Amino acid sequence: MPYEGKVIHAAMEALRSEELRHRGEFDRRRMKLYRQCPRLQEIDRLLSKTVRDASMTALQQGVDPMPALERARRENQSLQQERGILLTEMGCAPDALTYRPLCPLCNDRGWIGSEMCQCLRQRCAREQIKALSSMLNLGDQSFDTFDLSYYSQLYDATISTSPRRQMELVLDVCYAFADKFGRGRMENLFLTGAPGLGKTFLSAAIARVVSEKGYSVVYDSAVNVFSRFEADKFSRDAEAAADVNRYLTCDLMILDDLGSEMNSPMVQASLYQLVNTRLLNQRKTVISSNLSLNDISARYAPQIASRLSGDYTPLFFYGEDIRQQKRARYGR
Secondary structure: OOOOHHHHHHHHHHHHHHHHHHHHHHHHHHHHHHHHOHHHHHHHHHHHHHHHHHHHHHHHHOOOOHHHHHHHHHHHHHHHHHHHHHHHHOOOOOOOOOOOOOOOOOOOOOEEOOEEOHHHHHHHHHHHHHHHHOOOOOOOOOHHHOOHHHOOOOOEOOOOEOHHHHHHHHHHHHHHHHHOOOOOOOOEEEEEOOOOOOHHHHHHHHHHHHHHOOOOEEEEEHHHHHHHHHHHHHOOOHHHHHHHHHHHHOOEEEEEEEOOOOOOHHHHHHHHHHHHHHHHOOOEEEEEEOOOHHHHHHHOOHHHHHHHHHHEEEEEOOOOOHHHHHHHHHOO
8 A cells, every 4th residue: 555655754744743742641630649659659760770780780780680680570570560559549450550562563653674564554554534624625525425315216218227226326326435445356436427427426425435445556647647647757847757657556546537648659658658557456446427438549649548448447427517516406
């Protein structure tokens, strides 16, 4: 799950902030207990020095340190028992003066060796959702709030069903894609249809669910994606190179509004690289477009059209423009 650097940095900052707050709360509780019972502070002072002093004395005298360490261990046990009794008498847990990290797996470092700990992974998911929310309205757009009432229940001969039934099928496929993401074999998605029918809405719903599962998700418009490919190739822009790497390696790439970009050999090459690289590496992709698959075949190279038609599940959005319906219904 290759989260982008700024997401990991923000997650680490959040972890440090929470760890500092947690440690500060512990220190305040500890000092309060010390004020109530000064003997507790004396015991903690003795516990912190008995083993250290025993080791130093043995080393200075050039003798076997084990007997001294054993005596220090027994003394520590006695002090810990006394501390536990005092704390219990004060109505506290016997281990109230033992610091416990927020995450016992990594001791709040965020990493276990070179592996990202699950506590940091969860924070990365939260930070990623924040980043996606700046482009997608993740606050309102979810599978639960997708309103099928905007789609007619009347039979339409063009699609041999009603728009409502067609969109129920689309919603089911999108939900299954997000719900089962990372488990077993699944196809990429190609969302196609006229503007204002919910493609961006369901893309956002997918992004939310997959992000909350802890997978890395990148959402961007075709115009911006291909401009970053161009900047990486011709300007040697380090930030553009990082963006291109994210597009190619994230767990889920959502490419919005394919076909809105100016067509050029550079765009053709970039789209082929994006689609083909992600397919070869078994990275999942959702592409939305106002173009039909026939339009895709006419606009892009045969290799691209072949991959989109063969390795993507097409989902046909059908109905009347929801934005226009809302304006008519609510005056906005």
